[in-house]
Every structure is written in structure tokens, then in C-alpha cells.
Amino acid sequence: MHFPEPMSSVVPGLHGRVLAVLVRAGQPLTGRAVAGLLPTPASPSGVHRVLDDLVRNGVVIATPAGRARLYTLNREHVAYQAIEQLARxxxxxxxxxxxxxxxxxxxxxxxxxxxxxxxxxxxxxxxxxxxxxxxxxxxxxxxxxxxxxxxxxxxxxxxxxxxxxxxxxxxxxxxxxxxxxxxxxxxxxxxxxxxxxxxxxxxxxxxxx
The missing domain is CATH 3.30.460.10 (Beta Polymerase, domain 2)
Incomplete structure (x- = not known):
């Protein structure tokens, strides 16, 4: 198990790390805020690409907020409980x-x-x-x-x-x-x-x- 980011043990790469941040946050975050909360740094552009992919798959919801977008996990998605368990x-x-x-x-x-x-x-x-x-x-x-x-x-x-x-x-x-x-x-x-x-x-x- 990778203890700083345990979800990456099962969901490798930036996708798992971004999902873990969104689970821990429990509130809407900008892409830049998500990047800033990663235990291991990643580029904001890479984080935004992952967030866009998760939005396309319905796992994450994006809400316009001025010129930015706020991202939250879709708690109604069938994968939500599994994601929450992996983060824990x-x-x-x-x-x-x-x-x-x-x-x-x-x-x-x-x-x-x-x-x-x-x-x-x-x-x-x-x-x-x-x-x-x-x-x-x-x-x-x-x-x-x-x-x-x-x-x-x-x-x-x-x-x-x-x-x-x-x-x-x-x-x-x-x-x-x-x-x-x-x-x-x-x-x-x-x-x-x-x-x-x-x-x-x-x-x-x-x-x-």
C-alpha cells in the first residue's frame, strides 16, 4: 500500500490521487485547489485534464463559478461508495x-x-x-x-x-x-x-x- 495516497494502490496515476483529494475535501474545489492539496505535486494542467475526464464519466460534477469551475464528487454515482472506501x-x-x-x-x-x-x-x-x-x-x-x-x-x-x-x-x-x-x-x-x-x-x- 502507498500510505500517503492509498487510493493509488488500486487506482494508479493521477486519477486516483485526484479522487482521494475530492473525497477528503467534502466540498467543492477549483482545479487549482485540487492540485494544491495533492501530497505529491502535479501540474495544474494535468489535474484539469483528469478532472475533465472524471466529469465526462459522471464521477465528478463541475459547476461554473465565475471564470472558474468547482468540482465535487457525484455522490449519486454507482462508483461513489467504492471510491470512498478506497480513500479510507x-x-x-x-x-x-x-x-x-x-x-x-x-x-x-x-x-x-x-x-x-x-x-x-x-x-x-x-x-x-x-x-x-x-x-x-x-x-x-x-x-x-x-x-x-x-x-x-x-x-x-x-x-x-x-x-x-x-x-x-x-x-x-x-x-x-x-x-x-x-x-x-x-x-x-x-x-x-x-x-x-x-x-x-x-x-x-x-x-x-
Whole structure:
């Protein structure tokens, strides 16, 4: 999955990127405004050509506004729901990971997304990085615990198309990282996306433990 513009994973090229902007906007935009909202720059002329094509296919509605045109997605088009779902691929992935983690026989103290994918910068070649905090009373060699980690990693890879790397720490190891001021802790405080269990704010509190 291309995390900055997940729709382009299924609708490659500028068409998918323009559609994603229109879904997120939820309001009429000029072609220049659409171009300005693209995470990866594209020429206004190229954006206008794509918008004209989408208008011809009825997916987008163009409304005159003085010398400009305002573009909105056609919510009555049969493709609208599919477009909206594609624009939410990252959110849907996180929801799936959350549902699996919360179904574990041995609950984790926390599961977070971190690294480039958490920052929305990862592409199809980037790892999907998950940090899992193991309860202190669970042995790191418990077969049931290890099976949960392996299954989540395999599923997340299938769901996203990205290799999934699971980094695991016990709750005590996390407290030690916080106490020693490790760089990873700073990165997690800035970028980690909570998925299940305690949030980074709760877990990485300097006074914890």
C-alpha cells in the first residue's frame, strides 16, 4: 500500500490521487485547489485534464463559478461508495489490525503503528511497523503469545501488501526505555498511532513505573 495516497494502490496515476483529494475535501474545489492539496505535486494542467475526464464519466460534477469551475464528487454515482472506501484504505487497515489484536486470548498492553507508515510516508516497498507491549506476567516464549504475534504479522501483510515487522517489548522493558531516554521513545511519542490497549501518551509518561 502507498500510505500517503492509498487510493493509488488500486487506482494508479493521477486519477486516483485526484479522487482521494475530492473525497477528503467534502466540498467543492477549483482545479487549482485540487492540485494544491495533492501530497505529491502535479501540474495544474494535468489535474484539469483528469478532472475533465472524471466529469465526462459522471464521477465528478463541475459547476461554473465565475471564470472558474468547482468540482465535487457525484455522490449519486454507482462508483461513489467504492471510491470512498478506497480513500479510507489506511483507516480500514488499522481497523482490521485493531479488531484482531482485541480478539487475542492473551491481550497486549498496547499495540501501536509506528515508523514511516504511521507518519503517512510509507510506500509499497515500506515495512508496516507494529510495536506490541507484552504484559509482564506473560513469558516471552509462551506459544500462545508467539502464535498471536505471528498471525497478526501475516494477516497485516496480506491486508496491506507490505511486509509487516512486529517489534515486541515487555511492559518493564518499555519503562526501562523511558527511564533511559531512548531515542525510540521520542519517536513513539511524536508519531505512534494507537491501535489497541493503552495509548502512547499513557504508556510513555515519564512518571510511569
Amino acid at each position: 484504505l489506511r483507516d480500514l487497515l488499522i481497523e482490521r489490525i485493531k479488531a484482531e489484536a482485541e480478539s487475542w486470548e492473551i491481550p497486549a498492553n498496547a499495540v501501536w503503528l509506528f515508523g514511516s507508515t504511521a507518519r503517512g510516508q510509507g510506500d509499497a516497498d515500506s515495512d508496516l511497523d507494529l510495536l506490541v507491549v507484552r504484559p509482564d506476567d506473560v513469558d516471552d516464549g509462551d506459544p500462545r503469545w508467539l502464535d498471536q504475534l505471528d498471525t497478526l504479522s501475516a494477516h497485516a501483510s496480506l491486508w496491506s501488501g507490505n511486509a509487516c515487522e512486529v517489534v515486541e517489548y515487555s511492559a518493564q522493558e518499555v519503562r526501562d526505555l523511558v527511564r533511559h531516554g531512548e531515542r525510540l521513545v521520542t519517536e513513539l511519542r511524536l508519531d505512534a498511532v494507537p491501535i489497541a490497549g493503552s495509548s502512547p501518551r499513557q504508556t510513555l509518561n515519564r512518571k510511569a513505573g
